[in-house]
Amino acid sequence: MTAIIAARNLVRAYRLPGEGLLGRRRRLVAVDDVSLELDEGKTLGIVGESGSGKSTLARLLVGLERPDRGTIAFDGATISNLPERALRPYRRAMQMVFQDPFGSLDPRMRVIDSVAEPLDIALPGLDRDAREARVAATLAEVGLGTSALRRYPHQFSGGQRQRIAIARALITGPRLLVADEPVSALDVSIQAQILNLLVDLKLARGLSIIFISHNLGVIRYLSDHVAVMLRGRIVETGPTERVFGAPEHPYTRALIAAMPVLER
Amino acid sequence: MIIVENLSIRLGELEIVRGLSFTLAPGEVLGLVGESGSGKSMTALAVLGLLPPGMRASGSIRFEGQDLLRLSERELRAVRGRRIGMVFQEPMTALNPVMTIGAQIAEGVIRHGLADAAGASKRALRLIARVGLPDPAARLHAYPHELSGGQRQRALIALAIACRPALLVADEPTSALDVTVQAELLALLREIRDETGMAMLFITHDLAVVSRLADRTLVLYGGRAMETGATRALLAAPRHPYTHGLLAAIPRGNAHANPLRPMPGQVPELDRLPPGCPFFGRCPKGDALCRDVPPPPVPGASIAWCHRPEAAP
Numbered sequence: 001m002t003a004i005i006a007a008r009n010l011v012r013a014y015r016l017p018g019e020g021l022l023g024r025r026r027r028l029v030a031v032d033d034v035s036l037e038l039d040e041g042k043t044l045g046i047v048g049e050s051g052s053g054k055s056t057l058a059r060l061l062v063g064l065e066r067p068d069r070g071t072i073a074f075d076g077a078t079i080s081n082l083p084e085r086a087l088r089p090y091r092r093a094m095q096m097v098f099q100d101p102f103g104s105l106d107p108r109m110r111v112i113d114s115v116a117e118p119l120d121i122a123l124p125g126l127d128r129d130a131r132e133a134r135v136a137a138t139l140a141e142v143g144l145g146t147s148a149l150r151r152y153p154h155q156f157s158g159g160q161r162q163r164i165a166i167a168r169a170l171i172t173g174p175r176l177l178v179a180d181e182p183v184s185a186l187d188v189s190i191q192a193q194i195l196n197l198l199v200d201l202k203l204a205r206g207l208s209i210i211f212i213s214h215n216l217g218v219i220r221y222l223s224d225h226v227a228v229m230l231r232g233r234i235v236e237t238g239p240t241e242r243v244f245g246a247p248e249h250p251y252t253r254a255l256i257a258a259m260p261v262l263e264r
Numbered sequence: 265m266i267i268v269e270n271l272s273i274r275l276g277e278l279e280i281v282r283g284l285s286f287t288l289a290p291g292e293v294l295g296l297v298g299e300s301g302s303g304k305s306m307t308a309l310a311v312l313g314l315l316p317p318g319m320r321a322s323g324s325i326r327f328e329g330q331d332l333l334r335l336s337e338r339e340l341r342a343v344r345g346r347r348i349g350m351v352f353q354e355p356m357t358a359l360n361p362v363m364t365i366g367a368q369i370a371e372g373v374i375r376h377g378l379a380d381a382a383g384a385s386k387r388a389l390r391l392i393a394r395v396g397l398p399d400p401a402a403r404l405h406a407y408p409h410e411l412s413g414g415q416r417q418r419a420l421i422a423l424a425i426a427c428r429p430a431l432l433v434a435d436e437p438t439s440a441l442d443v444t445v446q447a448e449l450l451a452l453l454r455e456i457r458d459e460t461g462m463a464m465l466f467i468t469h470d471l472a473v474v475s476r477l478a479d480r481t482l483v484l485y486g487g488r489a490m491e492t493g494a495t496r497a498l499l500a501a502p503r504h505p506y507t508h509g510l511l512a513a514i515p516r517g518n519a520h521a522n523p524l525r526p527m528p529g530q531v532p533e534l535d536r537l538p539p540g541c542p543f544f545g546r547c548p549k550g551d552a553l554c555r556d557v558p559p560p561p562v563p564g565a566s567i568a569w570c571h572r573p574e575a576a577p
């Protein structure tokens with residue numbers, strides 16, 4: 001079985017902010033020699049230190065940023081060296097939910113058009129009623145009603161915007177979903193609804209998921225495998241219950257020990 | 265020190281928040297939790313006088329002898345950022361994209377007359393280190409887009425506490441942080457509270473964080489109070505079915521072994537709430553009385569706005 005996505009030795013560096021002319025800008029290796037593989041229909045949870053390169057890795061995987069080194073293959077085909085045009089069909093198959101939902105929704109576009117945008121690219125001939133029905137159905141799956149359709153992003157609460165971003169990513173029925181902190185702004189009841197939706201899509205449609213979160217309870221709930229990142233590297237990876245039950249790396253142990261528990 | 269009475273927020277015909285009352289004493293932390301879209305952020309914005317255009321707040325918000333709802337924009341500006349610090353839910357929209365982090369922190373300190381330029385930038389550096397941004401001297405010169413999500417959130421917290429406010433209004437301040445950084449920041453906030461007597465209105469979805477930080481908790485649904493009381497008591501024996509449902513929706517274990525059962529039904533749209541309890545329709549105990557008559561506050565171990573509250577254990 002080929003992996004739906006396989007990354008080999010990815011490296012991505014940024015320049016650290018500096019004083020300008022004289023202060024020479026140092027380099028910060030945000031993703032440092034990362035390899036990972038995900039089988040179709042499986043879920044990989046990524047946890048790790050804040051600033052350890054999780055969002056950078058996500059952007060590399062879906063082709064929004066190019067690695068300085070390393071390769072990415074989707075369904076066995078190398079995509080990391082493809083020109084933008086050739087990448088387009090893959091863009092449809094891979095959707096991303098960004099960490100900052102406000103930044104990722106165009107403030108001047110009504111929700112119906114934001115959510116439908118990937119659909120308009122995939123199925124440009126779709127008639128208006130069918131398009132609207134499809135958007136409404138996807139919004140309903142994330143717990144939003146039809147009154148959302150004609151409103152603008154700023155008219156929603158943080159968690160509502162996050163759900164709009166999820167709907168946008170799911171509407172074309174992607175094969176791979178890369179979701180960066182997709183439930184961090186949701187109350188636990190709506191979070192449960194979204195998690196169950198993802199589990200359903202995984203079981204019914206074989207959706208493959210890369211799920212980045214600081215919430216270890218959520219990661220444990222959803223993931224088949226877990227990868228733990230620290231300073232640009234994956235320091236531990238394995239089946240979820242093994243990683244939670246018998247963590248090997250000291251950082252993984254520290255994370256599990258720091259998991260906030262409900263005191264009552 | 266802050267007394268909120270009968271706060272309602274309307275947008276035209278829509279009632280986004282109805283009849284909220286709460287108080288905070290110096291050094292006290294009130295956790296505000298509840299359904300997505302239940303009005304938590306709007307409540308915070310009302311306290312800061314920053315409601316979006318078209319929204320109107322009524323009732324009163326007394327703070328240091330003034331009613332914040334009756335202050336002019338100019339008077340509010342002297343309070344905001346100085347006596348009341350704020351951490352907004354979305355760091356990217358709250359930070360100025362074309363100003364470095366250090367300059368943004370220093371600017372507030374200078375504007376409120378707390379230090380000169382040199383002193384302010386020293387304070388900025390100290391704060392950036394204190395919230396745990398790695399390599400603070402370099403990060404002082406970083407623009408918001410050059411920081412990770414969690415680093416931005418920490419920068420925002422540094423900005424909020426820079427003027428040593430009496431009240432910190434914090435909307436999901438730690439949800440983008442890994443749990444070790446989160447634990448450090450919560451410890452830092454507690455430390456500042458102990459040093460300066462800063463009170464906090466703390467909005468979060470993370471009930472574990474609430475249980476560790478908040479002295480008292482207020483649970484919202486559909487813009488209305490559902491339950492309030494001492495955090496320990498409220499979480500140990502919730503009296504409102506909605507609070508119950510929240511606690512039951514926290515994931516435990518793996519999907520295969522412990523599937524989650526979210527509350528049945530959908531959150532109704534604000535203009536389609538029943539005349540009675542907003543949770544009617546999703547509540548396992550709801551009946552005709554709940555549908556038609558707004559529930560009164562029922563005192564007990566906590567106060568529950570419910571016709572059918574759980575009895576004390």
Ligand SMILES: Nc1ncnc2c1ncn2[C@@H]1O[C@H](COP(=O)(O)OP(=O)(O)OP(=O)(O)O)[C@@H](O)[C@H]1O
Pocket residue numbers: 014015016017028030048049050051052053054055056057099409410411412413414415440441442
């Ligand atoms: N455009 C950029 N320019 C310079 N540095 C950057 C840029 N984007 C990210 N970085 C740096 O790269 C590192 C990795 O950032 P990234 O956003 O991938 O972290 P993360 O693991 O997603 O963190 P978080 O959990 O806080 O979201 C951080 O130290 C960050 O400051």
Ligand SMILES: Nc1ncnc2c1ncn2[C@@H]1O[C@H](COP(=O)(O)OP(=O)(O)OP(=O)(O)O)[C@@H](O)[C@H]1O
Pocket residue numbers: 154155156157158159160185186187275280298299300301302303304305306307316353534
């Ligand atoms: N600018 C606006 N115009 C119209 N309606 C708005 C606006 N901002 C928020 N709302 C609506 O007001 C209600 C309360 O929003 P608020 O942001 O206070 O929710 P919240 O409790 O903070 O939710 P979350 O947990 O998702 O952040 C929501 O139904 C939202 O759709």
Ligand SMILES: [Mg+2]
Pocket residue numbers: 054055056099180412413414
């Ligand atoms: Mg990130």
Ligand SMILES: [Mg+2]
Pocket residue numbers: 157158159304305306353435
């Ligand atoms: Mg909010």
